[in-house]
Amino acid sequence: AQSVTQLGSHVSVSEGALVLLRCNYSSSVPPYLFWYVQYPNQGLQLLLKYTSAATLVKGINGFEAEFKKSETSFHLTKPSAHMSDAAEYFCAVSESTGRRALTFGSGTRLQVQP
Amino acid sequence: EAGVAQSPRYKIIEKRQSVAFWCNPISGHATLYWYQQILGQGPKLLIQFQNNGVVDDSQLPKDRFSAERLKGVDSTLKIQPAKLEDSAVYLCASSPGSSRGYTFGSGTRLTVV
Numbered sequence: 001a002q003s004v005t006q007l008g009s010h011v012s013v014s015e016g017a018l019v020l021l022r023c024n025y026s027s028s029v030p031p032y033l034f035w036y037v038q039y040p041n042q043g044l045q046l047l048l049k050y051t052s053a054a055t056l057v058k059g060i061n062g063f064e065a066e067f068k069k070s071e072t073s074f075h076l077t078k079p080s081a082h083m084s085d086a087a088e089y090f091c092a093v094s095e096s097t098g099r100r101a102l103t104f105g106s107g108t109r110l111q112v113q114p
Numbered sequence: 115e116a117g118v119a120q121s122p123r124y125k126i127i128e129k130r131q132s133v134a135f136w137c138n139p140i141s142g143h144a145t146l147y148w149y150q151q152i153l154g155q156g157p158k159l160l161i162q163f164q165n166n167g168v169v170d171d172s173q174l175p176k177d178r179f180s181a182e183r184l185k186g187v188d189s190t191l192k193i194q195p196a197k198l199e200d201s202a203v204y205l206c207a208s209s210p211g212s213s214r215g216y217t218f219g220s221g222t223r224l225t226v227v
Contacts, residue, residue, distance in 0.1 A: 044218040090156050099170055101147060104156030
């Protein structure tokens, strides 16, 4: 069984400030981990993924995340927020073997204040 | 590469009516998923197909929901009869397998009144 917990359903930052979105996971097998972004009335767009290679993963739009096995975490960061980053962000986990279906967290809505 | 196509984009029905959603995955993707996303929540897996066989439908409310994947390509998801709590966005995704990537469609927003 696998699960994802995203701490903070809403995060507000000022433009230019650091973005930190938290994700902790639980998995009985080595996981693959993903961050997706969802803009209003749109589907899910992949930001980045960890599939057991480098623990620091760089994604699109300046985002990155670090896989920390000891903390079972995969937090998403961006050094400087932009207004266009305002969206809903979802962390997801899949098994590295077997069914591989994604299990999503409940999401974090990021607001960027001017 | 064409993306995952879903239709209709929006649908409004009355409770107890039936509705069907259609998904055309990326060509060559063996695995197809249907997710339900209720407002304010993360997507929840309803059913997973590998080619035209069902891998996991443990979270599909089988008394009212059904899904099929004809010839291992297109898929339809049906709800009959619909309830108010079925109001959600229904997302289709496909994958070539081995977690190499999942591509999501834009979804169908269902409103049950």
